[in-house]
Amino acid sequence: MSNQPFGSDMRNKPFGARLRAAMDARGPLCVGIDPHQHLLDSWGLPDTAEGLASFTFGVVDALADRVAVFKPQSAFFERFGSAGIAVLEQATILLREAGALVIIDAKRGDIGTTMGGYAAAYLAEKAPLACDALTVSPYLGFGSLQPAIDEARESGAGLFVLALTSNPEGPQFQSARTADGSTVAGAVLDGLRELNAGTDDLGSFGAVVGATISSTTENLDINGPLLAPGLGAQGGTAESLTQVFGPAVRNVVPSSSREILGAGPTPTALQSAADRANDAYRTVLGY
Numbered sequence: 001m002s003n004q005p006f007g008s009d010m011r012n013k014p015f016g017a018r019l020r021a022a023m024d025a026r027g028p029l030c031v032g033i034d035p036h037q038h039l040l041d042s043w044g045l046p047d048t049a050e051g052l053a054s055f056t057f058g059v060v061d062a063l064a065d066r067v068a069v070f071k072p073q074s075a076f077f078e079r080f081g082s083a084g085i086a087v088l089e090q091a092t093i094l095l096r097e098a099g100a101l102v103i104i105d106a107k108r109g110d111i112g113t114t115m116g117g118y119a120a121a122y123l124a125e126k127a128p129l130a131c132d133a134l135t136v137s138p139y140l141g142f143g144s145l146q147p148a149i150d151e152a153r154e155s156g157a158g159l160f161v162l163a164l165t166s167n168p169e170g171p172q173f174q175s176a177r178t179a180d181g182s183t184v185a186g187a188v189l190d191g192l193r194e195l196n197a198g199t200d201d202l203g204s205f206g207a208v209v210g211a212t213i214s215s216t217t218e219n220l221d222i223n224g225p226l227l228a229p230g231l232g233a234q235g236g237t238a239e240s241l242t243q244v245f246g247p248a249v250r251n252v253v254p255s256s257s258r259e260i261l262g263a264g265p266t267p268t269a270l271q272s273a274a275d276r277a278n279d280a281y282r283t284v285l286g287y
């Protein structure tokens with residue numbers, strides 16, 4: 001497996017370039033680290049901070065050197081307070097040291113000055129929780145994300161902005177029309193296209209587009225990565241990626257959590273599940 005550093009040691013390159021290099025070397029799979037209570041239980045672990053740590057470091061030990069991207073879900077770490085955040089912090093460091101990229105899925109979004117606080121917490125190079133990219137919510141207005149955009153440009157990190165989410169409730173807001181007649185999702189995608197304009201490589205500003213949405217008339221050509229959750233447990237398949245993303249499929253980062261994690265706790269079972277998923281996505285995405 002490739003131990004080339006795409007994370008912390010290559011911070012001099014923008015996130016998009018590091019992401020492309022990592023996916024080329026290790027395959028496109030992003031493993032979501034979502035330590036649900038039922039998963040701790042099925043791994044024979046207690047629903048405590050210690051159980052959370054055993055689960056998370058079990059995933060890290062098994063997969064850190066063979067998977068390109070990890071997406072820890074902050075909610076499942078926050079559930080255990082400061083002890084849980086310490087596990088998230090340590091796992092992020094270990095994954096990046098092993099050459100993987102880490103997208104923290106915290107879906108942050110607030111008015112500009114507070115957004116600056118979130119940017120400092122997750123995107124500044126020396127922050128304790130520094131990661132390669134952060135998921136953010138644009139529902140306070142795309143412009144409210146500017147402090148995070150500025151910090152990402154400064155530090156070589158990336159952002160994934162919610163556009164067409166995988167949950168059935170998403171279209172209620174995302175398909176609504178803005179004052180200029182575009183949909184909310186369309187306005188988000190336009191904003192990202194503008195941010196990535198002129199980037200030769202993959203841009204660093206990505207969209208979250210669920211693998212479950214079946215199809216869209218929105219233009220997904222944003223010259224940036226398209227994070228696709230909703231695979232496996234939510235019903236999305238490798239084949240549905242072609243249908244949803246069409247010509248943009250090459251820029252998809254397919255993300256799967258419960259489907260992979262449910263194979264644990266043994267490292268070999270986790271590795272087989274990740275390898276199987278990675279092979280299926282490689283074929284569909286053309287790696």
Ligand SMILES: O=c1ccn([C@@H]2O[C@H](COP(=O)(O)O)[C@@H](O)[C@H]2O)c(=O)[nH]1
Nearest residue numbers: 073165166210229230233234256257258
């Ligand atoms: O539109 C979205 C945005 C984020 N997610 C997150 O991805 C994982 C999905 O987990 P699975 O177990 O693979 O279903 C989870 O952390 C969600 O919060 C999403 O599903 N859809």
